[in-house]
Amino acid sequence: MSEFVNPELVPKVKFYTGEEVPCIGLGTFGSDRVSAEDVAKAVDGAIRSGYRNIDCAACYGNEDLIGDVLKNLLSENVVKRDELFIMTKVWNDMHREVAKALKKSLSDLKLDYVDMYYIHWPFPNYHAPHCDVDSRNPDSKPFSVDEFCDTYEQIAALQKEGLVRNIGISNLTIPKLEAVLPKLSVKPAACELEIHPCFQQNELMQYLIDHDILPVGYMPLGSPRRPERDIVETDINDMAEPVITEIAKNHGVHPALICLKWAQQRGEMAIPFSIHNYVANLKCVTEDPLSDEEMKAIGTMERNNRLVKGQVFLWPGAESWHDLWDEDGVIVQ
Numbered sequence: 001m002s003e004f005v006n007p008e009l010v011p012k013v014k015f016y017t018g019e020e021v022p023c024i025g026l027g028t029f030g031s032d033r034v035s036a037e038d039v040a041k042a043v044d045g046a047i048r049s050g051y052r053n054i055d056c057a058a059c060y061g062n063e064d065l066i067g068d069v070l071k072n073l074l075s076e077n078v079v080k081r082d083e084l085f086i087m088t089k090v091w092n093d094m095h096r097e098v099a100k101a102l103k104k105s106l107s108d109l110k111l112d113y114v115d116m117y118y119i120h121w122p123f124p125n126y127h128a129p130h131c132d133v134d135s136r137n138p139d140s141k142p143f144s145v146d147e148f149c150d151t152y153e154q155i156a157a158l159q160k161e162g163l164v165r166n167i168g169i170s171n172l173t174i175p176k177l178e179a180v181l182p183k184l185s186v187k188p189a190a191c192e193l194e195i196h197p198c199f200q201q202n203e204l205m206q207y208l209i210d211h212d213i214l215p216v217g218y219m220p221l222g223s224p225r226r227p228e229r230d231i232v233e234t235d236i237n238d239m240a241e242p243v244i245t246e247i248a249k250n251h252g253v254h255p256a257l258i259c260l261k262w263a264q265q266r267g268e269m270a271i272p273f274s275i276h277n278y279v280a281n282l283k284c285v286t287e288d289p290l291s292d293e294e295m296k297a298i299g300t301m302e303r304n305n306r307l308v309k310g311q312v313f314l315w316p317g318a319e320s321w322h323d324l325w326d327e328d329g330v331i332v333q
């Protein structure tokens, strides 16, 4: 039995609804390298070790095995359902059939409701699992405010039915948020975005905080084993940067834990994936915080090191992956 981290001692993040949850969750994307069985085993070990938030997605291809684990843990009384915070996401090919997508996830996860249901990407653009970065779906379309809002309102209806407790969004930009937020009947509780020391997204993070939407940072360690298709030569390895390795040396811990302490002290929920180090990742935010000087030093590491560029979601006529991210402050059509 691995070490138990008391969830009560894990610092909390708060949604605008007033609900508080632990600031570290477990990611479950195996990055095409870790099998569904091994991810499910990590979920089992993580919950037994004190994790309460789990970040799932239909497109990770492992919800059925994670569901077996959850069912078992709940029936063994290792944890109660209302102590868990299970998040999942509707995939791009199901934006017009959200109820069907959610029912499949609920059936796979063996749950009656999820605690957060995200729109995984703001585009309905499907690409086959494991496809090459250069592959393009000719049916792909640029962002549509109306279609996004329609997808969102389908989730809002499922929330009314009690199948979804909170609504989340993911991979949005400030221009897209500006366009959709005034139109939504319920405010999103959280937004997933890529955040790690060399890609801090300060402006977007501040926008979310100002609008009382919780930032949930994905790839908090710079995803060293992300799928091959997402790796380009100019990418920076955040955990190998001297600022991080020096602070890690001073604290006597792995650089990963410095990234997570920084994420927590910055005010986000972080969702590191791990099959080997999940206990350390949860425990690190309960002890030995970073000093103001260390936080400031990491603050200087911003290098615009976006790792998930999203090429496969591009539509015919789009010039490059930069078009997905509205870098000039307007929605690229």
Ligand SMILES: NC(=O)c1ccc[n+]([C@@H]2O[C@H](COP(=O)([O-])OP(=O)(O)OC[C@H]3O[C@@H](n4cnc5c(N)ncnc54)[C@H](OP(=O)(O)O)[C@@H]3O)[C@@H](O)[C@H]2O)c1
Pocket: 026, 027, 028, 029, 030, 031, 055, 056, 120, 170, 171, 192, 193, 217, 218, 219, 220, 221, 222, 223, 224, 225, 226, 254, 256, 257, 271, 272, 273, 274, 275, 276, 277, 278, 280, 281, 308
């Ligand atoms: N909304 C979205 O579009 C979106 C996109 C991408 C990801 N996500 C979510 O974010 C989660 C996290 O992202 P990610 O998995 O790509 O990257 P990540 O969490 O930044 O990195 C995970 C990698 O770091 C290693 N690691 C974890 N803890 C470590 C430690 N203490 N010491 C040394 N190595 C450590 C893991 O290896 P071990 O397994 O060996 O520990 C794994 O290879 C995903 O699983 C998914 O749930 C969401």
